[in-house]
Amino acid sequence: MTARLRRIGLPYLLLLPALALELLIHLVPMAVGVAMSFKELTQFFIRDWNAAPWSGLANFRIAVDLDAPVGQALLRSFGVTCAFTVLAVGLSWLLGTVAAILMQDRFRGRGLLRTAFLVPYALPVYAAVITWSFMFQRDNGMVNHLLHDQLGLTADPPFWLIGDHSFAALVTVTVWRTFPFAFLILTAALQNVPRELYEAAAMDGAGIRQQIRRITLPSLRPVNQVLVLVLFLWTFNDFNTPYVLFGRSVPEAADLISVHIYQASFVTWNFGAGSAMSVLLLLFLLVVTAAYLLVTSRRERGPRKARGPRGRRPARV
Amino acid sequence: MAPPRSFLWTRRIVLTLLALFALTPVYVMITSSLKNLQDVQGAFRWLPDGLTIRPYLDIWHTVPLARYFLNSLIVAGCATVCSVTVAVLAAYAVSRYSFRGRRFFTVTVLSTQMFPGILFLLPLFLIFVNIGNSTGVALYGSRGGLILTYLTFSLPFAVWMLVGYFDSIPRELDEAATVDGCGPLGALWRVVVPAAVPGIVAVSVYAFMTAWGEVLFASVMTDDTTRTLAVGLQGYASQTDVHWNQVMAASLVVSVPVVAGFLLLQRYLVAGLTAGAVK
Numbered sequence: 001m002t003a004r005l006r007r008i009g010l011p012y013l014l015l016l017p018a019l020a021l022e023l024l025i026h027l028v029p030m031a032v033g034v035a036m037s038f039k040e041l042t043q044f045f046i047r048d049w050n051a052a053p054w055s056g057l058a059n060f061r062i063a064v065d066l067d068a069p070v071g072q073a074l075l076r077s078f079g080v081t082c083a084f085t086v087l088a089v090g091l092s093w094l095l096g097t098v099a100a101i102l103m104q105d106r107f108r109g110r111g112l113l114r115t116a117f118l119v120p121y122a123l124p125v126y127a128a129v130i131t132w133s134f135m136f137q138r139d140n141g142m143v144n145h146l147l148h149d150q151l152g153l154t155a156d157p158p159f160w161l162i163g164d165h166s167f168a169a170l171v172t173v174t175v176w177r178t179f180p181f182a183f184l185i186l187t188a189a190l191q192n193v194p195r196e197l198y199e200a201a202a203m204d205g206a207g208i209r210q211q212i213r214r215i216t217l218p219s220l221r222p223v224n225q226v227l228v229l230v231l232f233l234w235t236f237n238d239f240n241t242p243y244v245l246f247g248r249s250v251p252e253a254a255d256l257i258s259v260h261i262y263q264a265s266f267v268t269w270n271f272g273a274g275s276a277m278s279v280l281l282l283l284f285l286l287v288v289t290a291a292y293l294l295v296t297s298r299r300e301r302g303p304r305k306a307r308g309p310r311g312r313r314p315a316r317v
Numbered sequence: 318m319a320p321p322r323s324f325l326w327t328r329r330i331v332l333t334l335l336a337l338f339a340l341t342p343v344y345v346m347i348t349s350s351l352k353n354l355q356d357v358q359g360a361f362r363w364l365p366d367g368l369t370i371r372p373y374l375d376i377w378h379t380v381p382l383a384r385y386f387l388n389s390l391i392v393a394g395c396a397t398v399c400s401v402t403v404a405v406l407a408a409y410a411v412s413r414y415s416f417r418g419r420r421f422f423t424v425t426v427l428s429t430q431m432f433p434g435i436l437f438l439l440p441l442f443l444i445f446v447n448i449g450n451s452t453g454v455a456l457y458g459s460r461g462g463l464i465l466t467y468l469t470f471s472l473p474f475a476v477w478m479l480v481g482y483f484d485s486i487p488r489e490l491d492e493a494a495t496v497d498g499c500g501p502l503g504a505l506w507r508v509v510v511p512a513a514v515p516g517i518v519a520v521s522v523y524a525f526m527t528a529w530g531e532v533l534f535a536s537v538m539t540d541d542t543t544r545t546l547a548v549g550l551q552g553y554a555s556q557t558d559v560h561w562n563q564v565m566a567a568s569l570v571v572s573v574p575v576v577a578g579f580l581l582l583q584r585y586l587v588a589g590l591t592a593g594a595v596k
Contacts, residue, residue: 008416010410010414010501011410011414011416011419012410012416014406014407014409014410015406015407015410015411015422017402017403017406017407018403018404018406018407018422018426018472018476019422021403021468021472022425022426022429022472024465025437025441025465025466025468025469025472026425026429026432026437026469027425028440028444029437029440029441029444029469030436030437030440032440032443032444033436033437033439033440036439036440036443041443046443046446047446047447047450048447048450049443049447050447095335098331098335099332099335102327102328102331102332103332105320107328113332113336115580115583116336116339116340117335117336117339118579118580118583119339119340119343119576120339120342121579122526122575122576122579122580123343123572123575123576124526124529124530124546124547124571124572124575125530125531125532125547126530126532126546126547126550126551126568127346127550127567127568127569127571127572128342128568128572130550130551130564130568131342131345131346131565131568132342134345134349134561134564134565135341135342135345137561139360140357140358140359140360140361140561141361142341142345142361142363144361145360145361145362145363149360176338176339176342180339184586184587187587188587207321208320208321208324233431236433237432237433237434237435239433239434239435239532239533240530240531240532240533243532243533243536244532244551247551258433258434258435258533261435262435262438262533265439266537271439271443274439275439275440278433278435278436278439281433281435281436282432282433282436285431285432285433289431
């Protein structure tokens with residue numbers, strides 16, 4: 001009897017630490033976060049948030065009121081974040097794919113190149129991004145030295161960390177940090193493509209281009225579905241890169257949503273409004289992710305069928 | 318069959334450009350860290366006029382870098398050990414047993430992975446401050462509190478990766494161990510864990526790297542004594558006179574341990590990521 005009980009209880013026992021932690025670090029904070037968004041939680045109530053008065057939907061109304069500065073700023077930040085995400089994920093994915101495909105065959109120096117591509121991924125964010133912010137300095141930075149002094153591409157050396165150029169600077173740094181991850185994952189995926197496929201295709205007279213189009217890209221598709229979603233979530237939610245690159249004065253053109261909510265909460269100490277924005281952000285991410293998973297899984301279900309020896313596939317992201 | 322020459326040239330050019338893109342900041346970091354203050358404040362030069370190791374000596378005095386280093390080491394180390402240990406147990410349960418609520422558990426864990434850190438930052442900050450006020454337990458500003466917040470991203474990732482990895486280890490192995498008299502925990506410890514070493518190493522490296530590089534929680538949840546490198550390094554840059562050579566020297570010093578570790582263990586990381594994500 002005890003043995004039977006132990007057998008049934010064991011999985012729960014194994015899960016217990018994880019469950020306790022999940023409750024502590026995810027579920028309770030989420031519940032508190034949602035509750036906060038319905039409260040008038042200003043600096044006076046930080047020390048005891050239970051004392052803050054309920055305010056109903058007021059925080060949400062402020063966040064989405066496009067006639068008021070808060071709502072306008074949030075919408076602009078959302079727009080910047082969307083444009084930034086599309087551009088940065090697209091470029092990272094493209095560079096990662098190109099690098100992975102070009103390095104599929106063995107050649108001299110491949111290991112060295114691979115290491116070179118992985119370095120941006122391995123460097124701690126703040127160390128790498130601080131270096132970029134040095135390179136983007138107007139007067140003593142490397143970027144203006146190269147573009148203005150050496151190549152003569154710009155009439156005046158531009159400011160990169162303030163004004164509209166900051167968007168380009170942010171995209172550059174993000175792509176630099178992210179493409180190695182795409183490269184890493186896609187390289188791993190390409191290792192699973194049997195060489196015989198290429199040999200057979202070459203026998204049938206397929207050129208390199210056709211081989212890439214007919215064999216390489218299709219075999220990457222399942223991985224790409226996960227990869228693009230992960231890149232999207234990381235990039236859309238990125239706080240570290242803009243925060244380290246620009247410091248506390250983030251330019252409007254590069255005001256990503258995470259930093260925006262952070263500033264709205266900790267600079268003005270209005271936690272209620274900040275929480276309302278977080279909840280809206282979460283809803284948006286849930287909808288996008290659900291839609292994405294629905295679309296990709298429907299496409300996948302078509303011709304391809306059961307996979308894996310046990311018929312159960314580890315859940316995707 | 319050899320690829321055509323045009324392909325080889327395209328490959329050479331594209332890969333060279335990409336490598337330049339990837340490595341230029343590293344080059345700037347290294348050379349600038351060896352320059353005098355006047356040199357880094359003047360117009361940028363690819364080749365330094367004279368080399369000096371002064372910045373490497375000064376970084377330790379301009380800000381208390383050694384203390385930040387120790388704080389980062391403790392926080393990242395504890396967060397890694399804690400999340401991987403808890404995740405191994407949970408992943409084993411999910412991978413090997415079917416029980417009521419399994420699907421709910423995995424879905425919860427997986428979905429929390431997509432949530433932005435900012436979502437947890439405000440409530441956790443508030444909870445920590447309130448716990449401190451009502452019980453006197455100082456979570457806000459303490460290393461323990463920071464470690465706890467780091468579990469918000471390292472634990473779901475570790476669970477997700479390890480379930481994928483454990484699934485790829487044949488069940489027959491630990492079933493055989495059970496038949497030979499091992500308890501389930503014995504089977505986990507003697508069979509599954511050793512077989513999953515690459516996955517566990519990969520998850521640990523990843524958890525450590527993310528914790529070592531985390532900025533958001535570190536900038537809110539720490540005070541003067543518990544500040545980590547992520548916040549500490551900004552100390553050089555926020556002064557009126559930015560010592561860029563010292564900033565670069567410090568960046569290099571804090572990068573060396575993780576980059577070296579990463580490059581040494583990259584084989585494991587690729588294997589682990591493959592098992593977890595590429596299936």
